[in-house]
Amino acid sequence: MIQPGGVVAMTDIGARIERARAAAGLSQRALAEATGISQSTLSRIVSGDRVAKMPEIVAIAWETGHTVAQLTGIGVVSERVQCAARATNGFNMNGMRQALLGFLELDAYLDDQAIPATV
Numbered sequence: 001m002i003q004p005g006g007v008v009a010m011t012d013i014g015a016r017i018e019r020a021r022a023a024a025g026l027s028q029r030a031l032a033e034a035t036g037i038s039q040s041t042l043s044r045i046v047s048g049d050r051v052a053k054m055p056e057i058v059a060i061a062w063e064t065g066h067t068v069a070q071l072t073g074i075g076v077v078s079e080r081v082q083c084a085a086r087a088t089n090g091f092n093m094n095g096m097r098q099a100l101l102g103f104l105e106l107d108a109y110l111d112d113q114a115i116p117a118t119v
Contacts, residue, residue: 013057014046016071020064021046035059058109065098067105077104 021031028046032039037056044050052060054068061068069077081104083097110117 014048020066024064034063067101077108
């Protein structure tokens with residue numbers, strides 16, 4: 001659930017972030033540096049001592065190759081999306097699906113924040 005001010009109140013978001021960090025092969029220090037979040041703040045988020053803010057979750061998702069929905073457990077977009085594509089040039093379907101979900105999650109987030117699309 002996203003609270004006012006873009007704060008995500010999820011009890012297990014820290015565990016999801018930790019799994020995403022490990023899957024990306026990043027140390028906590030490397031993830032902190034890549035996202036611009038202090039290591040102590042990242043540690044508190046992972047341990048559940050601090051609530052993650054949406055900009056932090058977006059940065060972590062970007063650096064770990066995950067979607068915001070995967071980190072927050074709010075899989076609204078990924079549950080609605082069905083994909084069909086032909087993989088060429090060495091791309092695989094999973095990679096293409098993850099890229100598409102990333103764009104769709106961003107679109108949904110911008111809609112939720114009432115940020116208009118540009119033409």
